[in-house]
Amino acid sequence: MSYEMILTETPTPGVGLVRLNRPQALNALNSQITKEIFDALEIFDRDGSIGCMVLTGSDKAFAAGADIKQMADQSATDMMADDFTDWARMTRVGKPIIAAVSGWALGGGCEMAMMCDMIVASETAKFGQPELTIGIIPGAGGTQRLTRAVGKAVAMEVMLGNRQLTAAEAETAGLVNHVYPVESYLDEAIKLAGKIAEMPQVAVRLIKDAVNKAEDLGLSAGLEYEKRNFYISFSTEDKSEGMHAFVDKRKPEWKHR
Ligand code: CO8
Numbered sequence: 001m002s003y004e005m006i007l008t009e010t011p012t013p014g015v016g017l018v019r020l021n022r023p024q025a026l027n028a029l030n031s032q033i034t035k036e037i038f039d040a041l042e043i044f045d046r047d048g049s050i051g052c053m054v055l056t057g058s059d060k061a062f063a064a065g066a067d068i069k070q071m072a073d074q075s076a077t078d079m080m081a082d083d084f085t086d087w088a089r090m091t092r093v094g095k096p097i098i099a100a101v102s103g104w105a106l107g108g109g110c111e112m113a114m115m116c117d118m119i120v121a122s123e124t125a126k127f128g129q130p131e132l133t134i135g136i137i138p139g140a141g142g143t144q145r146l147t148r149a150v151g152k153a154v155a156m157e158v159m160l161g162n163r164q165l166t167a168a169e170a171e172t173a174g175l176v177n178h179v180y181p182v183e184s185y186l187d188e189a190i191k192l193a194g195k196i197a198e199m200p201q202v203a204v205r206l207i208k209d210a211v212n213k214a215e216d217l218g219l220s221a222g223l224e225y226e227k228r229n230f231y232i233s234f235s236t237e238d239k240s241e242g243m244h245a246f247v248d249k250r251k252p253e254w255k256h257r
Contacts, residue, residue, distance in 0.1 A: 001043060005033040008040050011054075011190050014197025016044030020057040027057045029108045030067035031084040037112075038089040045093045048256070051197030051204065053093070054189050055116055056100035057109075059182050062125070065107030068134060079139075087140045090115045091212075094205045096196055100189035101125045102182055106164075111140035114149065117208060119176045120192065121167040122185035127175060128164035148215060149175045200238035201256040206230075 001008075007019040018040045020027040027033070037055070044050045057063055071079070079085055090097075090112070099113040102122035110127045113119050129142045137143065138159065147155040150165070150173040157163045170176040180188045196204060206229040213225045233239055237257045245252035 001039065003036045003040065006036045006040060008044075010050070012194045014049065014051040015190055015193040016040075016047065016050040016053045017190065018044070018053060018055050020055075020063055023058055023060075025067065025069075026061035026064035026104055027109065028064050028067040028069075029112065030070045031082060034084060034087065038087075041090065041093050041097065045095050050095065051199070051201050051256075052095055052193040053097045054100050054186075054193050055097055055112070056102075056186055056189070058103065059122065059124070060103040061109070062099070062101040062103060062105040062113060063109030064104045065109050065130070066140075085139070087112075087115065094208065095201070096193075096204065096208050098189050098193050100186045101127075101176075102185055107131055107138065107142070108140050111138060111142050111145065114141060114145040114175070117211075118192070119170075120185055120189040121170065121176045121179050122182040123167050123179055124182055125167040125170065125176070125179075126164045127158075127170050128162065129159045130162050132159060133162055146175070149173065198254075200236070200242060200252075200254045202236045202238060203233050206233055 005020070005022045007021050009017050011017050018037060020033060020037065022028065022033055041053055044053050097116040099116035099119045101113050101119055103124055104126055105113050106128045107130055110129055129138050129146060131138050142159065146158060154173055158165065165173065165175065167176060167179045171179050178188065210226045210229045214222050217225060237255045241254065242252045
C-alpha cells in the first residue's frame with residue numbers, strides 16, 4: 001500500500017507505526033490523510049505479526065485539527081455525505097493503539113488522540129478543542145471523550161474558553177498516561193507498544209474491548225460483558241500455556257490463539 005500523507009513502519013517487532021506526514025499543514029486532517037490513517041491502522045490490525053500500533057505526528061504537531069481549508073465551503077449535507085466524517089472506523093480497530101503526541105493536538109487532532117487507547121506525550125504537547133473559535137463544535141468525540149477523561153469543569157473550559165491543556169496538566173487530569181522529553185516520547189511509546197505486543201493477543205483484544213465498553217455500559221451490564229470476555233479467554237490455547245508455564249516456572253510461549 002502506498003501513501004502520500006502518512007508513513008508506516010515496523011520500528012520494533014510486533015509494533016506498527018503510523019506517522020502523519022503533512023508538515024506544511026501541521027498535519028491538518030483532510031479526507032485523504034484520515035483515509036490513509038484508517039487504512040493503515042486496519043492493515044496493521046489484520047497483520048498477524050503486529051500486536052500493537054503507535055500513531056504519531058511530528059515533534060511540532062500531532063495534528064492541528066480537521067482541515068479548515070477543506071471544510072470552509074462545505075455544508076452540513078456535504079459533511080454528512082463525505083467519508084471524512086466516518087471516524088468510527090478507528091474505533092473498530094481491535095488491537096490497542098497508542099498515540100504518541102508532541103506539539104499541537106487541537107480539535108480533530110485531540111479527538112484522534114483520544115480515540116487511541118493510551119496517550120504518551122512529549123513535554124511540548126498541547127491539547128485543545130478550539131472549534132468554537134471557528135463557529136462550530138467538536139464532531140469526532142471531543143464533547144464526550146474529553147469530558148469522560150478530564151471531567152465536566154475542565155472539559156467545559158477547554159471547549160468554551162479555548163483553554164489548552166499542557167502535557168503536565170493533561171497527565172494530572174488523566175488524559176495522558178506519561179509525559180517524556182521531546183527527544184524520547186516516541187521511543188517510550190514504541191517501547192510500551194512492544195511490551196503489549198509480547199502479550200497473548202487474543203486476551204489483549206478482549207481487554208481492550210471490555211475496557212471500552214466501560215464507557216458505554218452501566219456497571220452491571222459492564223460486569224456481564226467482562227464475564228463473557230473472561231470465559232472466551234478460557235477457550236484460548238494461550239490460557240492453557242500461560243497457566244501451565246506459571247505452574248512449571250517457565251516463560252510462556254504464546255501462540256496468539
Ligand atoms: N486546517 C488547515 N490548515 C491548517 C490547520 C487546520 N486545522 N492548522 C494549521 N494549518 C496550516 C496553516 O493554515 C498554515 O498554512 P499556510 O502556511 O498555507 O498558511 C500552516 O498550517 C502553519 O500554520 P500556522 O502558520 O497557523 O502556524 P502557527 O505556528 O502560527 O500556529 C496553530 C499554529 C496555533 C496550531 C494554528 O495553525 C491554528 O490555530 N490552527 C488551527 C487550529 C484549529 O482551529 N483546529 C480545529 C479545527 S476544527 C476541527 O478540528 C473539527 C474536528 C471535527 C472532526 C469531525 C470529523 C467527523
